[in-house]
Amino acid sequence: xxxxxxxxxxxxxxxxxxxxxxxxxxxxxxxxxxxxxxxxxxxxxxxxxxxxxxxxxxxxxxxxxxxxxxxxxxxxxxxxxxxxxxxxxxxxxxxxxxxxxxx
Numbered sequence: 001x002x003x004x005x006x007x008x009x010x011x012x013x014x015x016x017x018x019x020x021x022x023x024x025x026x027x028x029x030x031x032x033x034x035x036x037x038x039x040x041x042x043x044x045x046x047x048x049x050x051x052x053x054x055x056x057x058x059x060x061x062x063x064x065x066x067x068x069x070x071x072x073x074x075x076x077x078x079x080x081x082x083x084x085x086x087x088x089x090x091x092x093x094x095x096x097x098x099x100x101x102x103x
Contacts (some may be wrong), residue, residue: 024048027098029057029070034088034098043102046079057096061088 025041027034030052041047049059051070059067059076064086067076080086080102090096 026050027059028052029059029090029096032057032093032096034096037097038099038101040101040103041080043083044079044081045102046077047100048075048077050075056092058091059088060091061086066091 025039025045025047027036027039027047027049029035029049032053032055034049039047049067049070051057051072051074054072056069056071058069059065059078065078065088069092070076080100083102086100086102088098088100
């Protein structure tokens with residue numbers, strides 16, 4: 001009985017640790033769109049964009065940050081150190097837009 005209780009507690013601890021792990025803010029680029037279109041993060045957060053399209057894309061917030069062209073499965077990350085609203089676009093496909101709200 002003692003072994004079963006110990007295993008049960010170990011399993012519960014593992015589930016608790018796994019559930020507590022935060023997910024890093026991420027924006028997916030696919031079907032010529034950023035998703036989510038608007039992302040809200042705390043000051044100091046690092047957001048990572050990943051291109052899941054076969055076409056290259058960029059992540060550009062004029063005067064703030066600009067990624068190089070990202071091919072399939074490539075990423076770009078930026079740390080937001082100041083609160084505000086950051087609108088960005090793809091320099092290759094200007095109709096693609098997104099917003100990061102930093103609080």
